[in-house]
Amino acid sequence: MTTPVVEQPDPCQKIAQLKNDDVFKQKMNILKGAAEQWSFEKMFTVYDDPTPNTEISQSDNYDYDEFQGTASNPFVSWTGNSTIKGVIHSHYDGLLSVPSPTDLQDMYNQLLTPTVTSDFFYGVVTHSGKAYILQVNDRSNFINFGNKNLINNKINKFIKNKIIKKYNIKENNTNATNELGFVKMLEELNVGLNIYKATDLTFSDYQKLEIQNNQVTATPCN
Amino acid sequence: MQLNKQIMKILILSMLFFVSVKSIAQTPINIVNICNGLTSEDVSDNTYFKDINQTFDNYIGTWVWTSGNEIVTFKLTKVTQKYFPEERVFEDYMIGNYSYSTDGGTTFIVNTITTPTNEERELNPMYTACVNDDDVGINIFAFDDVIIDKGNSYCTATFEFLPNSTTQMQVTIENPKGPVGRLDGQPPFNPNFTIPTNMIVTKQ
Numbered sequence: 001m002t003t004p005v006v007e008q009p010d011p012c013q014k015i016a017q018l019k020n021d022d023v024f025k026q027k028m029n030i031l032k033g034a035a036e037q038w039s040f041e042k043m044f045t046v047y048d049d050p051t052p053n054t055e056i057s058q059s060d061n062y063d064y065d066e067f068q069g070t071a072s073n074p075f076v077s078w079t080g081n082s083t084i085k086g087v088i089h090s091h092y093d094g095l096l097s098v099p100s101p102t103d104l105q106d107m108y109n110q111l112l113t114p115t116v117t118s119d120f121f122y123g124v125v126t127h128s129g130k131a132y133i134l135q136v137n138d139r140s141n142f143i144n145f146g147n148k149n150l151i152n153n154k155i156n157k158f159i160k161n162k163i164i165k166k167y168n169i170k171e172n173n174t175n176a177t178n179e180l181g182f183v184k185m186l187e188e189l190n191v192g193l194n195i196y197k198a199t200d201l202t203f204s205d206y207q208k209l210e211i212q213n214n215q216v217t218a219t220p221c222n
Numbered sequence: 223m224q225l226n227k228q229i230m231k232i233l234i235l236s237m238l239f240f241v242s243v244k245s246i247a248q249t250p251i252n253i254v255n256i257c258n259g260l261t262s263e264d265v266s267d268n269t270y271f272k273d274i275n276q277t278f279d280n281y282i283g284t285w286v287w288t289s290g291n292e293i294v295t296f297k298l299t300k301v302t303q304k305y306f307p308e309e310r311v312f313e314d315y316m317i318g319n320y321s322y323s324t325d326g327g328t329t330f331i332v333n334t335i336t337t338p339t340n341e342e343r344e345l346n347p348m349y350t351a352c353v354n355d356d357d358v359g360i361n362i363f364a365f366d367d368v369i370i371d372k373g374n375s376y377c378t379a380t381f382e383f384l385p386n387s388t389t390q391m392q393v394t395i396e397n398p399k400g401p402v403g404r405l406d407g408q409p410p411f412n413p414n415f416t417i418p419t420n421m422i423v424t425k426q
Binding site: 041043045067073074075076077078079080081082084087089095100101102103105106108109110113116150151152153155156157159160161162164165166170 | 256257258259260261343344349350351352354355356362363364366373374375376378397398399400401402403404405406407408410411413
């Protein structure tokens with residue numbers, strides 16, 4: 001008796017549209033500049049463009065709204081509607097070199113809205129010159145994870161006990177240390193998210209990050 | 223008559239059984255340090271997450287900031303060996319309450335300080351699970367502004383001892399360090415706080 005071969009979905013299917021979108025890459029490049037030069041966050045919300053431009057070198061499948069913090073209030077307060085497809089933002093010097101627990105909390109808050117679709121993504125370009133995109137792998141798992149760790153009376157313990165103590169994710173660590181801890185955390189706590197990393201700061205290619213033998217492995221998204 | 227005696231005996235034995243089970247269920251059988259990276263899913267039932275190194279103790283008490291007629295008071299309380307039935311573990315943690323007056327303490331803009339203090343972490347506007355090893359002299363609380371609705375967003379109150387002091391701390395109250403979004407016509411996140419956000423408090 002032979003075991004039927006189950007075709008695995010392409011893990012990079014969702015990211016392909018982003019990496020081939022010229023305007024999306026421009027927006028990521030703007031965030032790169034903000035992460036390097038500013039002491040407050042900048043972000044874009046991303047929506048489907050009803051009239052996309054598909055011309056080569058001008059592809060533009062999304063509409064954007066722009067927000068940013070201030071020197072006195074460096075976080076970003078943003079508003080939008082539930083047709084939103086994603087959020088991309090910058091981490092300036094002093095913030096984590098990987099997505100932060102408050103990024104996860106904001107992502108969780110939006111995904112509690114039933115009309116926000118499960119292909120919602122959350123991206124960050126960090127001061128350390130790295131860019132990551134989180135995508136939902138299992139929405140139910142992510143909501144369960146959020147209920148246990150990301151609501152206001154539980155996130156303090158999650159940050160201190162898990163993020164800092166167990167997974168060694170800290171502002172003053174190297175990016176490699178934080179990346180290892182973050183990817184391990186996603187897998188071990190069954191968070192329900194996939195994480196992709198831009199191979200360079202042209203934002204033209206991404207790798208899916210996973211853990212094997214206690215190390216981060218990167219599978220190219222070709 | 224004989225039947226009644228047997229029923230009574232069964233009832234008494236049943237009551238003794240449930241009393242003994244309840245007392246066993248609420249007695250720690252294993253003690254580990256708080257914030258050691260483990261959670262209730264990683265340990266046996268009735269494990270006690272204890273503040274073994276007494277890292278909370280320096281923060282316990284009433285701390286006051288005054289400026290003219292403005293007074294902010296924080297009451298920080300250590301809760302010990304609190305049992306969480308759903309997780310079947312015991313924990314130490316700290317809670318906090320605060321008040322703010324602008325007329326020298328005659329009336330209050332906000333006052334969450336009650337006597338006695340309710341130990342339930344969800345019923346207090348400030349909570350901290352532990353003091354991290356790297357944060358010597360710093361304790362970061364989750365902070366809920368009970369007047370301004372900030373929704374599910376992680377605001378913090380950081381208490382940091384001044385150099386060489388055990389009686390004075392810098393308190394900094396901050397909004398989340400990350401984006402805070404609101405969808406579909408919800409009012410935008412309000413960045414303000416009801417009480418001052420930077421102050422030096424003195425132990426009473």
